[in-house]
Ligand SMILES: Nc1ncnc2c1ncn2[C@@H]1O[C@H](COP(=O)(O)OP(=O)(O)OP(=O)(O)O)[C@@H](O)[C@H]1O
């Protein structure tokens with residue numbers, strides 16, 4: 306069987322897997338970003354214990370393999386009862402543990418991106434805002450954040466794209482994502498190489514679309530700022 | 532002059548950065564209408580001193596009594612104090628994300644809570660005074676250094692501060708733009724705006740200053756009128772410093 310035959314005969318597997326990959330990616334990016342903002346806030350806090358905790362969190366996440374984190378979260382948080390039911394056709398109770406693990410992982414990187422983006426704004430901007438009678442909060446909101454966003458967005462886009470690719474490890478928990486279905490087709494056809502090419506195309510397509518979306522978003526933002 | 536004219540009473544002001552004693556006991560009064568020019572060698576603490584006056588630096592000890600209340604007191608709202616103390620920086624620090632007009636209106640709207648139309652009117656009138664109303668919609672990156680600094684002055688003046696602080700307002704400018712900025716500051720001085728100016732422009736200090744503070748190693752080593760300081764400096768250090776800066780010019 307050549308690549309076209311495999312695709313025509315088994316495309317449903319790839320599509321079903323892609324759907325799961327998209328759902329897991331979207332939820333992870335969403336949860337990871339929210340958690341990441343929170344960790345960034347802690348990290349930038351002037352209260353030592355909070356910033357210290359955030360620093361430790363980031364160090365641990367960045368210093369251990371995602372696969373190890375995935376298993377630790379899976380076994381450690383076994384007691385949680387996830388809600389029954391499905392989300393966009395994917396069973397919640399099955400995908401929540403890997404989504405949690407991926408989000409916890411992503412949050413550390415998102416937090417670093419946000420922190421770096423904020424700290425890259427010249428301290429003189431804050432000083433000028435304060436000298437005009439603004440509070441710390443106003444200076445952050447009206448002066449620093451609008452400038453930091455421009456540093457943060459491109460880097461966070463990279464993080465999103467990385468996350469989409471890294472969801473491929475959830476196959477090890479038996480989740481029916483793109484790579485898991487890829488495995489099924491490999492077993493059925495005894496012809497791995499074309500399968501991997503097809504999967505690669507799907508991941509690439511997802512990320513090209515995601516990249517385009519992020520670009521449009523960035524352009525919009527730039528236009529509204531200037 | 533009576534006691535009511537005093538804006539700032541600075542009492543034994545000290546500031547350390549870690550083990551480094553940058554200000555080692557500064558005491559002086561700043562009265563309404565004065566143009567106090569601070570001169571001194573690099574690293575003597577001029578910037579630190581002026582930044583303490585609007586609490587961008589927190590004093591280590593001592594008192595800064597502003598209009599009768601000690602603004603180093605914890606109960607004083609720092610941002611309320613800063614509304615009354617305008618500041619102009621060496622590096623301009625215009626808000627890069629905002630247009631020229633918005634640079635001026637933002638604090639009118641968010642701090643003074645002026646309605647947008649009124650804020651705009653006030654900002655445009657001030658921009659007109661420095662000849663920059665045609666730049667209202669430009670962004671800081673599109674302006675020359677001299678234009679940026681004139682707008683920074685307008686931004687600070689818009690809040691009707693009781694005193695203006697200038698930290699080397701012309702040191703980051705190309706030489707041909709120094710004049711236009713000094714002229715704006717001089718005009719403000721003529722109108723009676725109280726100001727504290729850190730500068731290396733000795734001509735300006737002499738012409739516009741009403742009192743000169745010579746700072747050295749974290750203390751006011753000598754103070755007096757421009758004549759006293761420039762014609763007959765008493766302190767050895769002052770003489771030494773002046774001979775250096777004036778020879779350079
Ligand atoms: N935030 C800070 N942390 C540590 N040290 C500082 C800080 N700000 C200033 N200093 C130190 O304090 C001393 C005085 O600095 P300051 O900027 O007040 O001097 P200055 O008189 O304004 O000098 P210049 O003419 O070069 O601007 C210097 O030795 C400087 O390195």
Ligand SMILES: [Mg+2]
Nearest residue numbers: 577578579699
């Ligand atoms: Mg200085």
